[in-house]
Amino acid sequence: MKKLLTSARIALRALQVNRTRSALTMLGIIIGVAAVIAMVGVGAGATERIQAQIQSIGSNLIIVLPGSISSNGVRLGSGGVATLTIDDAKAIADECPSVAITAPTVRGGAQVVYGSNNWATVVQGVTPDYMTLRDYTMMSGQFFTSQDVDSSAKLAVLGETVARNLFGDNDPSGQVVIIKNVPFTVAGVLTPKGQSPTGQDQDDVILLPISTATQKVLGVNKANAKAVGSVMVQAINPQAIDQAIQEMDALLRERHRILPGLEDDFSVRNLTEVFAAQESSAQVMAILLGAIASVSLIVGGIGIMNIMLVSVTERTREIGLRLAVGAKRRDILSQFLVEAVTLSLAGGIIGILVGVTASFSISYFAQWSTDVGVMAIAVSFLFSALVGVFFGYYPARTAAFLSPIEALRYE
Amino acid sequence: MAAIISAQNLVRDFRLGDVPVHVLKGISFEIERGEFVAIMGPSGSGKSTLMNILGCLDTPTSGSYTLDGISVGRLESDELAEIRSRTIGFVFQQFNLLPRTSALENVELPLLYTDTPAIERRQRALKALRAVGLAGREDHQPSQLSGGQQQRVAIARALVNDPGIILADEPTGALDSRMGLEIMAIFQQLNREKGITLTVVTHDAEIASYARRTLHFKDGKLQLDERVEHPRDAAADLRTNGGSQDPPLQGLPEEAADVRIAS
Numbered sequence: 294m295k296k297l298l299t300s301a302r303i304a305l306r307a308l309q310v311n312r313t314r315s316a317l318t319m320l321g322i323i324i325g326v327a328a329v330i331a332m333v334g335v336g337a338g339a340t341e342r343i344q345a346q347i348q349s350i351g352s353n354l355i356i357v358l359p360g361s362i363s364s365n366g367v368r369l370g371s372g373g374v375a376t377l378t379i380d381d382a383k384a385i386a387d388e389c390p391s392v393a394i395t396a397p398t399v400r401g402g403a404q405v406v407y408g409s410n411n412w413a414t415v416v417q418g419v420t421p422d423y424m425t426l427r428d429y430t431m432m433s434g435q436f437f438t439s440q441d442v443d444s445s446a447k448l449a450v451l452g453e454t455v456a457r458n459l460f461g462d463n464d465p466s467g468q469v470v471i472i473k474n475v476p477f478t479v480a481g482v483l484t485p486k487g488q489s490p491t492g493q494d495q496d497d498v499i500l501l502p503i504s505t506a507t508q509k510v511l512g513v514n515k516a517n518a519k520a521v522g523s524v525m526v527q528a529i530n531p532q533a534i535d536q537a538i539q540e541m542d543a544l545l546r547e548r549h550r551i552l553p554g555l556e557d558d559f560s561v562r563n564l565t566e567v568f569a570a571q572e573s574s575a576q577v578m579a580i581l582l583g584a585i586a587s588v589s590l591i592v593g594g595i596g597i598m599n600i601m602l603v604s605v606t607e608r609t610r611e612i613g614l615r616l617a618v619g620a621k622r623r624d625i626l627s628q629f630l631v632e633a634v635t636l637s638l639a640g641g642i643i644g645i646l647v648g649v650t651a652s653f654s655i656s657y658f659a660q661w662s663t664d665v666g667v668m669a670i671a672v673s674f675l676f677s678a679l680v681g682v683f684f685g686y687y688p689a690r691t692a693a694f695l696s697p698i699e700a701l702r703y704e
Numbered sequence: 705m706a707a708i709i710s711a712q713n714l715v716r717d718f719r720l721g722d723v724p725v726h727v728l729k730g731i732s733f734e735i736e737r738g739e740f741v742a743i744m745g746p747s748g749s750g751k752s753t754l755m756n757i758l759g760c761l762d763t764p765t766s767g768s769y770t771l772d773g774i775s776v777g778r779l780e781s782d783e784l785a786e787i788r789s790r791t792i793g794f795v796f797q798q799f800n801l802l803p804r805t806s807a808l809e810n811v812e813l814p815l816l817y818t819d820t821p822a823i824e825r826r827q828r829a830l831k832a833l834r835a836v837g838l839a840g841r842e843d844h845q846p847s848q849l850s851g852g853q854q855q856r857v858a859i860a861r862a863l864v865n866d867p868g869i870i871l872a873d874e875p876t877g878a879l880d881s882r883m884g885l886e887i888m889a890i891f892q893q894l895n896r897e898k899g900i901t902l903t904v905v906t907h908d909a910e911i912a913s914y915a916r917r918t919l920h921f922k923d924g925k926l927q928l929d930e931r932v933e934h935p936r937d938a939a940a941d942l943r944t945n946g947g948s949q950d951p952p953l954q955g956l957p958e959e960a961a962d963v964r965i966a967s
Contacts, residue, residue, distance in 0.1 A: 299816055310804045614800045617761060618814035618861070619789025621782045697761045701796065 297627065304631035311604075315636060318600045321593030322640025322680065323647060326673045328586035330648025330665060335655060336579020338663035343575050347568040349486040349495060351427040353393075353528040355538060357385070357545070359520070360559040376558045378519040379503070381548060385526060388544055391537035393529045396423035397521040399503060401511040406471040407459040414455050415498050416472060418506025426527045434466040434481020437502050445504040449477035452496040453485040475509045477501065534563060590673075593640065594680035601633050601688035612692050613700025626693035633685020634678060641677025645670055706773075708868055708901050709735040709758060714767040716753050727753045729924040730767065737868070740895045740902045740935070742912035745921035752873065754921070755905050759792055759871045760784045772868055789817055793862025795872035799854045801846040801861075807833060808842040811860045818865070832860035836890055852883030859890060869901040870894070876911055885945070888914045889938035914938050 308315045359377040382397035399418040404411055423429075424436045437448045449470060456465050465479040486495040503521070507513050514520040528537040538561050545559055605612070612625055649670075652663040716728040727750045735741055745751045756762035757769060760776055761784075769776045772791050776784070788794075793814075801810045811829040820828070833842060836856040846854050855875060862870050872891070876884030892914060894900045904915060912918045916935050920928040 303816060306805070306809070610798075610800055611802055614796075614802075615813070615817075616785065617759070617788060617794050619785050619817040619865070621785045621817070623782075624817055698756050701761075701800065 296624070297631070300624065300627040300631045301635070303628050304635055307608075307628075307632060308635060314600060314604075318597055318636050319640035319643065321596035322590070322637050322677055323593075323644040325586070325590030325593035326641050326644025326677055327648035327651055328589050329583060329673050329676075330645055330669055331651040331655065331663075332582035332586040333579065333669045334648070334652035334663040334665040335661060336575070336582045337666060337669070338652075338656065338661060340572060340575045340579055341664050342662045343568065343572045345487075346489060347565070347572065349428075350489065350564055350568070351525075351527065352565075353531050353534055354426070354564040355526040355528060355534060355541070356562045356564060357381075357524040357526060357541065358560050358562065359523075360557050376549060377521055377524055378517060379521055380519060381545060382521065382524040384548060385524065385541050385544060389537060389540035391528055391533040391540055393527045394422045394426055395527070396420055396426045396525045397503060397523075398423065398525065399506055399511055399520075399522045403472050403499075403510060405455065405459065405499060407465075407468065410459045412455055412458040414452075416501060416506060416510055417498055418501050418503035418511065420503055423500070423525065426525055429486075430484040432482045432484045433464060434479065436500075437480050442502040442504050445508055446502055447475065447477045447505055447509070448480040448502060450480050450500040451482050452498040452500075453482060454494055454497040455499055456482045472499070472501075473510050477505075531565065534565060538563065590676065590680060594637070594684040597633055597636055597681065598684035598688060600636075601629060601685055602691070604632075605629065605688050605692040608692075609695065609700045609703035612695050613697050613703065616695070616697035617701060622693040625695075626689045629689035629692045630682065630685050633689065634681035637677045637681030637685070638674075641674050644677065645673055648673070706737060707734040707770075708737045708772055709733075709903075710768075710770040711758075712768045712770075714754070714757060714764045714769060716750070716757065716762070717765045727924050728757075728764070731921075731924075731926050732767075733919060733926060733929065735901060735903065737901055738895070738899045739917060740892070740915045741904070742915035742918045743903060743905045743921065744907065744909070744912050744918055745927075746907065748923075749921040750924040751905050751921050755871060755873050755903075758903065759794060760787050785817075789814065789865060791868050793859075793865065793867040793870040795855070795858050795862050795870060795875045797874035797877040799846070799851075799858045799878070801854055801857055803847070804845055806843050806845055807838060807849070807857045807860075810846070810857055811864050813861060814865050828864050829860070832864040833857070835863060835894075836860045850883070851879050852886050855879060855883070855887055856890065859887070859894075863894070863900075867900070869903065872902070872904045874906055875904060876906070876908065881910075882942075882945075884908075884911060885938050885942050889942055892938050 357377060377397075379397050382395045385392055386395040396419055401416055402413065403416040404413050420442055421436055421439055429436075431450075432453065434450070436450055437446060440446075441448055449472070451459075451465055451470075459465065459470065460468070466481055468479050469476050470479060471477075483496065483498075483500075489495050501510065507518075526537065526541065528534045541561060542557070546557065549558055551558060615625060615628075616622075649665050652665050655661055656663040711734070712732050714728050714731040715726070718725045718727055731754065743751050743754065753762070757764050758771075760771065760779075763777060763779070763784075767777075771787065774787065776787065779787070802813070808826070808829050811832050812825045815825040815828065830839075830842065833839060836859050838853060838856055838860065841849065841853065844853075846857070849857065855878075859870075870891075875891075876887055879887065888911060891902050891904065895902050902915075904911065906912055913932075913936050916932055918928075918930045918932075919926060920930065
């Protein structure tokens with residue numbers, strides 16, 4: 294240990310003597326580490342943003358939409374017909390073992406008025422399960438209950454964007470808003486969720502009991518009074534999603550009396566799968582960025598080896614002298630190894646600072662979210678030390694095994 | 705007095721391609737503790753090879769070499785380093801000081817490879833610098849010192865480990881005659897007052913005339929072992945030849961006395 298301290302002192306002294314060269318050598322590592330930190334930060338930020346968006350949708354979600362049917366060769370688009378009902382939603386929840394809860398929804402646009410303010414937004418008719426399913430929490434007030442749904446209560450839950458536009462900073466709870474000439478009492482305000490993965494404002498919404506929404510606001514579907522726009526389904530766990538889809542498929546075909554061989558009149562979308570694909574592509578990007586940056590770290594390491602080899606040649610007489618006055622081979626080895634590691638570690642530390650600064654600048658100026666993890670910093674630090682040892686060993690060994698006689702004569 | 709150096713039938717062969725070159729062809733001699741010996745010979749006579757073996761930088765092909773009671777013949781490089789560190793001080797023709805490094809740090813260098821605490825390192829280096837008349841120049845870098853002063857720093861570095869023997873390889877070769885004389889004066893003084901054994905390789909008969917004994921080599925063999933009862937006194941020659949312009953050397957006796965008391 295004491296020996297190592299001595300080596301460290303000798304090495305630091307030697308680096309001090311060659312300040313410019315030390316700084317230039319470190320530059321390679323600084324750039325390498327900074328690039329790794331910044332790139333991994335950008336990659337991790339992108340991945341994290343996608344994850345957060347997926348979280349905001351709700352977990353283990355499947356969406357069932359009324360499907361297209363064809364009638365006399367004319368194909369209607371998805372949702373074109375009212376094939377999906379509240380009863381379907383209930384049946385899925387009751388009969389499919391892999392399904393935890395379901396939430397039938399209807400939606401439409403509406404102008405909302407409070408006093409002299411008004412705001413155009415999306416009105417959704419939902420059941421209380423919707424809140425659980427979408428992982429909503431209340432910023433203030435209460436969500437409506439199943440009793441409110443059964444009694445078609447005129448209660449509204451506002452998204453944060455709507456609340457802000459109608460009420461400003463005031464608390465909307467208990468106030469009355471007018472939606473399509475129907476007065477609704479505000480039951481509460483949802484905690485904001487921000488953008489959806491597709492860029493929509495998830496807080497620009499008003500939630501009403503589904504019964505009230507169909508009867509008073511959006512209008513009853515003439516073909517089927519119980520029709521819903523979509524049914525959101527939550528599987529009991531991520532692994533059960535595929536099983537749940539199969540169960541629903543079978544159940545709905547049976548309920549809709551679709552003969553084998555005919556097309557479904559509904560469609561099922563696995564949201565998690567869609568976003569997982571996005572997430573994995575972001576991860577691939579992060580790995581690629583990190584890998585490219587790592588190459589520059591290796592180039593930096595080769596720079597250290599290069600300079601150390603030059604330094605060993607240039608200091609051949611010094612090495613010969615040190616050997617003559619009693620330095621052992623391992624003293625010389627550790628001196629040069631410590632020099633290389635000091636260069637790479639100092640470069641690593643500065644590189645970490647530069648990298649962290651760079652990734653903050655990126656998120657500040659380019660508005661990209663970046664995430665510099667403690668892990669990335671620790672790994673870069675460790676890796677730069679390893680680069681020093683790996684690329685410093687060969688020159689150090691070369692120095693240590695010089696013959697003192699020839700080294701002393703070296704011109 | 706016991707022999708500090710005892711060489712018996714030293715042989716050193718090198719290989720140049722397939723041709724073996726016999727550089728030392730069986731050399732035997734002893735050097736007593738406290739002697740001042742010059743080794744002379746033309747180039748190619750094997751005196752540098754001999755010096756490397758005496759300095760434990762090289763080992764003989766055959767024959768035995770005992771230094772300070774230790775048979776050095778077949779030691780490993782680390783053990784040789786240990787002996788160099790403890791027993792030998794080197795002085796080279798080209799000084800071999802570390803550039804851009806203060807005189808003090810240059811002198812401290814050998815102590816870095818022994819377990820000497822920092823404070824003691826510093827004290828011993830200061831003392832060694834004083835002993836060669838360079839008090840006050842501790843912070844000078846080699847480029848700020850004259851050739852003679854640089855060689856004196858190198859001598860201080862050789863002294864700092866309290867070695868029993870100093871091996872000097874053409875120590876005056878890179879200096880003018882006056883500076884060479886200064887170096888010889890310091891050597892004579894160290895030899896006389898501290899009892900350090902001195903072995904100086906030179907091709908200059910003038911320089912050899914300050915030693916009490918001269919070993920003449922030729923073609924890898926010891927030709928002549930010549931002893932002088934009263935060698936020339938370098939300090940006296942300095943005073944007569946060229947006056948006394950160099951103050952550090954004038955101050956030397958007191959400085960050296962200080963060293964003697966301290967050690």
